[in-house]
Amino acid sequence: MSATHRENFGSSFTFIMAMAGSAIGLGNIWRFPYMVGEHGGGAFIIAYIICGVLIAIPCFVCEALIGRRARQGVVGAFRKIAPGSGWRWIGGMCVLTSFVIVCFYSVVGGWSLDFLLRSLAGKLAGGNPEAATGVFSGMASSPVESVAMMAAFMVITALIVLGGVKKGIEKFTKLTMPMLFVLMILIMVFSCLLPGAGEGVKYLVKPDFSKLDGAGWAAALGQAFFSMSLGMGTVLIYSSFMKKEDSILGSGLWTAGSDTMFALISGFAIMPAVFSAGIEPTAGPPLVYETLPYIFAEMGVDAPVLGYAITLAFFLAILTAALTSSISMFEVCVEHAVEQYRFKRWQAVLAFLAPGLALGVLCALSFGPLKDVKLFDKTIFDLFDYASSNILMTLGALVFVLFVGWRMKKADVRDEITNGGTLRLGTSVFNVLYFLIRWIIPPAIIVIFVSNLLG
Numbered sequence: 001m002s003a004t005h006r007e008n009f010g011s012s013f014t015f016i017m018a019m020a021g022s023a024i025g026l027g028n029i030w031r032f033p034y035m036v037g038e039h040g041g042g043a044f045i046i047a048y049i050i051c052g053v054l055i056a057i058p059c060f061v062c063e064a065l066i067g068r069r070a071r072q073g074v075v076g077a078f079r080k081i082a083p084g085s086g087w088r089w090i091g092g093m094c095v096l097t098s099f100v101i102v103c104f105y106s107v108v109g110g111w112s113l114d115f116l117l118r119s120l121a122g123k124l125a126g127g128n129p130e131a132a133t134g135v136f137s138g139m140a141s142s143p144v145e146s147v148a149m150m151a152a153f154m155v156i157t158a159l160i161v162l163g164g165v166k167k168g169i170e171k172f173t174k175l176t177m178p179m180l181f182v183l184m185i186l187i188m189v190f191s192c193l194l195p196g197a198g199e200g201v202k203y204l205v206k207p208d209f210s211k212l213d214g215a216g217w218a219a220a221l222g223q224a225f226f227s228m229s230l231g232m233g234t235v236l237i238y239s240s241f242m243k244k245e246d247s248i249l250g251s252g253l254w255t256a257g258s259d260t261m262f263a264l265i266s267g268f269a270i271m272p273a274v275f276s277a278g279i280e281p282t283a284g285p286p287l288v289y290e291t292l293p294y295i296f297a298e299m300g301v302d303a304p305v306l307g308y309a310i311t312l313a314f315f316l317a318i319l320t321a322a323l324t325s326s327i328s329m330f331e332v333c334v335e336h337a338v339e340q341y342r343f344k345r346w347q348a349v350l351a352f353l354a355p356g357l358a359l360g361v362l363c364a365l366s367f368g369p370l371k372d373v374k375l376f377d378k379t380i381f382d383l384f385d386y387a388s389s390n391i392l393m394t395l396g397a398l399v400f401v402l403f404v405g406w407r408m409k410k411a412d413v414r415d416e417i418t419n420g421g422t423l424r425l426g427t428s429v430f431n432v433l434y435f436l437i438r439w440i441i442p443p444a445i446i447v448i449f450v451s452n453l454l455g
């Protein structure tokens, strides 16, 4: 769909499915559990839900209403609603954010690809559970393997964006997404029944607020933005195809609801197994990939064939979920170069792929030869991860909210949220939302952002 021929999503269901395709990805399955582990378990989950309801959902509404109002891409939208103003520069920031995420996201996507190949070869299910937690470190510390897998993931993403076979992939995810959901529930039940899993469940449901500091709140907010794909133009672009009759708030609630449910299930699938396997919950980015081989090895002990099938289906599903997310980010970059700078599509793809691969190599090696190279006490991978969600996406979301609250006309905002008054959304709901958008969310984001930088 190009910006000039703006079709509509056929129904709000299709819009929600497309949004969920972008939102549900490695952020839920890989990032959420490790954030929970690093920031105090249950207390982080509560902070995450508070940030989600009070900040992320209204931010979704803001970004979506700009997109639907303007029916344009990021730069075009600001040019149309606020002609001649400096707001259009936010487009460049969205591209930067997407690009930074693609670089480190491809490393984790590469791990999924690696694990898919291992499970195909029958090397995951049925192995020795005690030894299984070491599978990840073996892979990550091998420079050739981790770089090759990262590169393969990024090139596949670029080829899909270039070849326009996005539709095919999206059809495929309609199959794999429900499959992933069912598998996650299965794994969650299995994981909770492992010996010693009770400690993990306790860790999730008994909040220890003493561990939740400013950095924890910033991480919770950043995770909510990352997981819902906010603050970098994806929601804006998708919403520019949304029908006038669809409810923006309703779509936001559905996206947030399904996304959060996925994250919670992942948390309850991973954390009990972490405790059962004796892995440190604060292990950081490798946490989930250290834990999964243990779960699958345990599964394969009593039921080798079933264990094999589940492992294979699981990594296939994760890989496609990761691809639909990475495609949506790569698309933001490519569209921008095509629309604003008249690049040909293949030129735009190459222009981002080449530096992306170079930076991706540095991120991939952060778990091996470059693990001791640190800046601000973070590895290169951690720096990319942190800078995108805790800084760039947070600032992006703040700019969108400020634009809606202080630059757009209130009547236009009301018109979009209530669909010209046709939605049976009480005036009080709109008033509360508008009050949050103007007076509560911007200072809340700033306080969390600054306290994190100072802390």
Ligand code: PFF
Binding pocket: 022, 023, 024, 025, 026, 027, 028, 101, 226, 227, 228, 229, 230, 232, 234, 325, 326, 328, 329
């Ligand atoms: N929300 C995706 C995930 O949870 O994996 C990551 C992501 C996709 C972030 C698209 C931003 C984006 F535009």
